[in-house]
Amino acid sequence: MLRFAMLSAALLLPTVAWAQSCSFGVSAMNFGLVDTLSGSSSNSTATLSVNCTGLLLQRILVCPNLGTGSGGATASARQMLSGANDLNYQLYSDSARSVVWGSYAWPYPPTAPGFALTLNVLGSGSASQTIYGAILGGQATAVPSTYLSTFSGSHVEFRYRATPGNDCSTGAGSVDRPTFTINAIVPANCLLAIQNIDFGSNGILGANVDATGGVSITCTPGTPYTVSLSNGTTGSAPTARKMSKGVETVTYGLYKDNARSQVWGDAAMPGSTVAGSGSGAAQNLTIYGRVPAQTTPSAGVYTDTVVVTVTY
Template sequence: MIRLALALLLALLLQTTPASAQDCTAQTTDFDFGTVSLRAGAVNQTEGSVKITCRGGPISAVVRPVGICLTFGGGSASNGATPPRRFMTGAGGALLEYQLRQTSGGAALSQIFVEVLMLLGNGSTTVPIYADIVAQSVQLPTGNYSASYAGSGPAGVQMRTGVLTCNILAQNQPAGGFQVRAQAASSCDVSTTALDFGNIPAQIARPVDKSASVEVRCTDGTPYRISLGLGQGAGVSDPAARKMRNALSTLTYGLFQDAGRSQPWGDQLGNNVGGLGAGAAQVFTVYGRIFANQVPNIGVYSDNIVVTIAY
């Protein structure tokens, strides 16, 4: 029984040892996001793949598996963790965070294990890889961003080959590197506060003034214009004479650019407001006025204004 066990072990070693002689290569495609928006909520995704090709080894077995382990580091800019946070680098060292994943929306990519079936000494397989930009921020400058992965080393791509798994008769082999690229376009975010006039008298003897704000964040150097729609009042064409409604009753009000309520704020080039992005929040005050000499019905009046940022 002991002799038989030794004989089987020797036979297994004789059969598997030459299997480590195959030559494998791994080539990962570049990941190019193209032109991306950095505004909040923007979705920037792309995909690529890694192709593994193996040749050589014994051809006595018609079909045999080769275990491949590919380890992906953090590239040219990362936090060094496992799995890493990955960054593309732009002008002035600006960092745009992205991530590689083995499945769309899955966990961050760290290692891929795959079996390549060798048929008469040849085999290949292709594994998809997905990429997405993780953090959007208009505080980042526009322009080109990139990251690079070497074909070896802990920050790049490392490949090990073995028999069935990566831990039996394993060999380290070089893997091809790749690039990650994106071009950040001008982007803007906007947020607003409500304009609440509060409780007003049933007979409006004098104007009622309140204000709200529009907060704009645009990438540095991006020119933009802020337009305020005319609201939902029927037949409104003057930004200084908008209509709030309560059933069939209306209340005339205006929105203005200045505290003196002399410059209406509308949606045309002559009455909207311009600015230049600074990569940080810029706050604009909207001055509202309900005009005097109105006798509205009792109730709640409201209107909806669309704020548009053109850049």
Template sequence: MTALRLAPLLRPVIIALSLLLASAGLARAQSCSFTASDVVLGPVDVLGGSPTDAVGNIAISCSAFLGLLSSIDMRIHLGEGMGGLGGGLRRMTSAGTSTGLGFELYQDAARSVVFGGSYGSHGGQNLRLTGASILTLLTGSGMNVPVYVRVPAGQNTVVPGNYASAFSRNPVDVRVDYRTCNILLLCVDRTATFSFTVRGQVVPDCRVEADDLDFGTVGLLDQPVDVSSQIRVTCTAGSSYDLGLGYGLHGGGVNDRHMQDLAGNRIGYQLYRDSGRTLGWGQPADGLATTAAGSGAMQSFTVHGRVPAQPTPPPGAYADTVVVTVTY
């Protein structure tokens, strides 16, 4: 009698225990892997007024043991990177340079939410994936998470070079915390990591602008007429350059420049590098250009012009066009 009553009771217990062990095994089997592409910014314009942007990608793939899986809650943390921090930004560094190239990582295309985390010293927000945002993982097809990168403008003191910052240290630079749970609320906490590098290249660059040189209104050319104007040059820090002036539309050399009117009448003039008007200003090939070193800031150069005494041509408007060339 006793044996016959116990047998029915043992079977449900054994079945329930088997289900419990099976579901726990499925929860333990569920795991995810992560890979990320390097982000290559290419040439970075540190002299311009606009930022340089690029987009990277984190690929997430989870194993297909999904029989009783109910949910995944995932948080991706990104720290400062191997380049460290400077001026409130992450930094890329370059061998042989003391300056860093600032950049930032964002979660959104508008670049308003900084991609950070709870590890390291950068701060910012970790990226949480749960609910509808992670349903593709539950099908085994995986998902891609974009990482938006920006190098802000206004970094004109950064010298040319190849810059990089690697994200590889766990948990300082990269860490993923995620939890998988089944329908019986059996949950497993896991961590993972991945690596990627942000790269950018700062190339030598220069910007130039020049004011007109206006000799004004003159009657007789029986004495020299002297005026001056400005040329402004901005070149990347550490870049050497030559500032040369052409011979105009009607000239044949550094001492043979002419302004001309519509009738073809001419007035000779000259351009100099010094206020005493003894150093002619020509091209690098003449050895008569100005040589300077870029600092990332605007540098001004004075052009000293002279119309020497000469026979006075017919009245009219005389002009010439001189090409300003910066060689770097």
């Protein structure tokens, strides 16, 4: 007798879960040398890059939340720090720098600029976004130094999840925390504005003719400076400068004081320059001019050019 036995076996296969996974990187934002005396803003950018894997054709919402950074923030600006000194800046999601880049966990502003990434038929995909930065104008009192803010840990919360929606107002989804820095250098700097000296119209030069002009100097806080005046086009000394009309001249001098006793010259004459220290605000220096009594040349317009030099 033949007997047949039928064996049945159940083949159990492991279940594979294809959860999405994303990794991020952000380049440093380097503003370089920043002129805080100009009154205008300074711009820079950084690049956010993301690589994701998951199910083919899967749509992944990315919510790149950025907080204050290590420099902290005020109600209207993020800050970079150099010791106890700060420099105000802001991050934006648009090139016009009108929409602040924020975080659901930070009240100003309360959302991050989300964007969607759709994976390809192999279940992978990548994308990049530009982070726009601006150092705000009107910071003439910023001390010359190197300023820094670091984004890491709780300051960076890049959330991502598979969803058809665009809601970045919550902390839903997986998280990655890349680290990047924002830095700027405020160099020592000075700006000059000059007021010319006009001795007016005169007949006979039989007595002193006095007039004043000025130098307005704005330097970054704590920046020492020295202002010197050249001896003019044909002059040989601070009190023997010459205004010319052709070959004819009128002698004049430039001084630091109203009594016209302290000459204002250049480094070739020790003690004749004017020194100071910047505060971030304009400092006005008066130049006292005098045409002494002398032989009167023929009538006409007499001029000279004096070079103002600021050393800092």
